[in-house]
Amino acid sequence: MRRSPFFAKLKLLLAGQKVNTPRFYRLAEKRGSMSARHFDRGRVRAVRRAAEVAQADVATAVGVGDSTVAGWETGLATPDPEKLPALARALERELNDLFPRTGLPDLTDLRCDAGLYQYETAAVIGTKSAGPVAGAERGERRLKDKYVPALAAAYGVSEEELRRAEDRSIAKAQAGEPEPKATSTAPGSAGPPGTLAEKLTLILERSYPGEQGPPTDAEIADAINAHAGARVISAGGVMDLRTGAVETTSPVVLEGLAAFLGVSPMYFQPDDAVARQVYEGLQLLSASRKGAVGRVKGRGMSSQGLPTNVMEFVNSLVTELEERESDSDE
Template sequence: MPERRFDASGFRSARVGKGMTQAQVAAALGVKDPSVVSRYESGDATPPPEKLARLAALVGERVDDLFPRPGLPTLTDLRCDAGMTQKDTAAVTQTGSPSPVRAAEGGRRRLAPHYVAPLAAAYGVGVDELLAAEKRSFGEDAAAVPPEPHARLPHAQQPHAQAPHAPQPKARQPVGSYSVAKKITALLEGTAEHDRPTDAELAELGNARTGRTVLSGPLVTSLRLGRATHAGPEVLEALAAALDVPAMFFETGDADVAAVVTSLRTARIGLNAVAARGAEGASQNAELMRWVADMFGGAPRHRP
């Protein structure tokens, strides 16, 4: 299956229209030398396929519009669209090696059933879509139109054990411009830098609080950076648990609702810091707490 086509002139036009410099693009990609981007635009070099979705997002374009792919995706295509290398998948399969994914992408050995759901979540697609892509990697015909992305299955459930034609909930997708990546960033920015968890720590915390192994460090990184823009309900629920917000925070596309949750979380962190001072400034602390109670209790404060 042919890979996506990198359109050098189209990307340059989109970058200029976005008002970005080559140096800014390079920095966003984690590339130290801006001349690398210059070589992309001149056609002297081609970006790695796992960077195309990120390049399109940087200039405000859909990857399917800016860098179209002829035909339907294989496993390699899904991984690259998620911005992941084969090495990155080792953390998702928890094997310490990319060999299961490498073998499946090369059409040599199919994915073990217990790898399917975690990889689908990491790639931001439904299980059916990943299995269809696997068939294409083995040269088999699959549906002409990929199925709608839907919720990933619990880790212990076999993807092939579903009843035929059973309705599947669609994967929750960010609505509008207030994306999952922006929401994660907003929450982390409301946390003191010395208390800010790493992506791996968030994954561990979310898995522990939900009792399911659905997050991994690379998956959280991919969502936080906007490389993956779709995630199933269990992934978003675990992410919300890790960040100590209600699951609906990631479900809604309403920027105002999301802003309220973000602000209240930041305020709670501040209140906890005030309460931790104990007797120091006790009278001020008590007055602050009374004001907070009045604000959220709905009762007007009566003054003598």
């Protein structure tokens, strides 16, 4: 008989035995790929000057700082592939003309040509995170049919073109492209990340491989502020968190950070706080399976324990889980 993996792990936990590290600590390695478009800083500078467009105007159009554009033209930095469409428009040139492509596009190329960062695709397909798109871009799994129309429309291609690009992503993954070497921005540690800086470093290194690299501190700060609906952190504040200069921050910043990076807010909580929540949840589930839910009290509640509607919900959930376990045993 085949036992349910969920209940197998649950029983180990309730018995006080060790189980695998929580999933949010086991972030998958992601394959990196160089940008398929060629960026020539000298040509960009020449085109801008010929069009008599100031660096400041280009910066405003692309949504970056003046110094960023200057850095692109001097070779100190390279723009993200996602920025190239806006840069081409700012210089009044066609994308394929100013930044010619090498080879046919894969899913990552189509997204970048649409000027979208990976995390932004969650809103396009109506999911909480960009996981489905990230997995498809890495060639690990195909997109569900229900996501294809919205992505194709957002990328400005047909559904057939999107599927062909998906085939190329899978082919690249099967060919086994070498993974990029990550450079740490915070002190490293053996095993799962513990501090906020280590957790940030892990995500930024693993989730944004390739030449484009991770988002800048300013981009992260802008996303957090947009999520909060107010200015709650600066680029300097993000850098302090990322490097470990500041070890804690407000809940609203952590929530915005989690939304931007596509992870659960629990990921950024201290390990002991997460463990406490898991333990209390397991206590409640264990008690409910023994018919003793009424004796389990919620934090901050009255001496009568959990509200009736909550107990009813928990008991119905446990019944459903037990039925699933029974079905798996047949």
